[in-house]
Amino acid sequence: MKDVFLKKNERIDDLQLKGLKIIQNTKGFCFGIDAVLLANFCEIKLDSTVVDLGTGTGIIPLIIYGKNEINKIYGIEIQQEVADMAERSVELNGLEENIKILNMDLRNIEEVIKVNSIDVVVSNPPYMDKGTGIINPNDKKAISRHEIRGGLEDIIEKAKRLLKHNGRFYMIHRPNRLVDILYYLRKHKLEPKTLRFIHSKMSEAPNLVLIKSIKAAKPELKIEAPLYVYNEDGEYTNEIHEIYGLDD
């Protein structure tokens, strides 16, 4: 573990995963269950090269690194301050060889990463559409939550461009955007193959959806059994315990 510089309002959190740690800004956007579920949803083959579009604090590359034998993960983040924090998390863990944070607009990604070269692309994009909600464009939280720079279709189109034939794209989003997501995925030849809905409780509507797509695959969707976060007694379900490693 190296020494790294912590800025105002930043703290180091332990990921409870092979000693990995992450820097987060307590006044900024801290990672949530969605990033954890998405990183666990990804199937990563040995020595894969992975790209995370909109990596934020770098949480997804860190969890994927902690759970798989990867070749390299690129984390793309447009916000300079957030990318800098992710970069310092990578240094803190001594993972400069494995995780590369790129502070850039994902719409320019082809200038840096070759098309048709990536095994897995992953994205936990902003949930708010450009036209919705009140946005302060100088607000870091707003940029993380809204499609101000790089909307849903940009992300999907770039994922398609980066992936190899039959490469896989994993995303998590809100169910209210599902039509947009599935429509753009098919339009860009990233065929949606698996959906999994996440419900806070069994009796409630889903509040998140995990989506796996495969580049140039044949149409045939599988919807998996739901993932329930809490049981009837308001406690985490066994599956959430397993994902978080709470039983270790």
Place this chain on the structure above:
Amino acid sequence: MKDVFLKKNERIDDLQLKGLKIIQNTKGFCFGIDAVLLANFCEIKLDSTVVDLGTGTGIIPLIIYGKNEINKIYGIEIQQEVADMAERSVELNGLEENIKILNMDLRNIEEVIKVNSIDVVVSNPPYMDKGTGIINPNDKKAISRHEIRGGLEDIIEKAKRLLKHNGRFYMIHRPNRLVDILYYLRKHKLEPKTLRFIHSKMSEAPNLVLIKSIKAAKPELKIEAPLYVYNEDGEYTNEIHEIYGLDD
């Protein structure tokens, strides 16, 4: 109740709904829970005009008639023998003024029903894609189950043509076709607004999905809480009891 002619292998079943009865062929395709759930999912305003694309035995028009104050329902059915049976069910119930069975290919529907004239279109289409499974084109069950005549996109395109501005289209299908369905709906300007997944049990993947679309509506999908058919003890849930009127 009128006397009607019953053919070989036909029987009369009581729908347990305002005395309505239906003729079904015990060797043919009998209605299932999907038709009942779909008919219950439809919101029908007073004096609506409704079209059921691929009506089969006429089960959906009969249930919708039994539960709502409608103006008229058209049931479109391409198979001559099945349409004849549906027509005799209409006569059996004395509903010739309310339900009109049209024995025709839905692709020609605009020759009979004016475009932009219908309040609600409903369809419980064949679940099998044209290219899948072994099909005997002379087999009535096969025609009811496969998209031999009038595929998914034909149904969606015709629903769009028939509906008034802001008219509603209700469909039930298998989750494995969800991408096709949502893609074609948006393509044809029938914006998907509500999804409801139906699970046999809470711990299992959904086996059916109800879809409500509105012609020319703005994008914004709502996914409702799941509908579970059986509880943990293998008995019908309260919601299924209510839909089937089992508590009356």
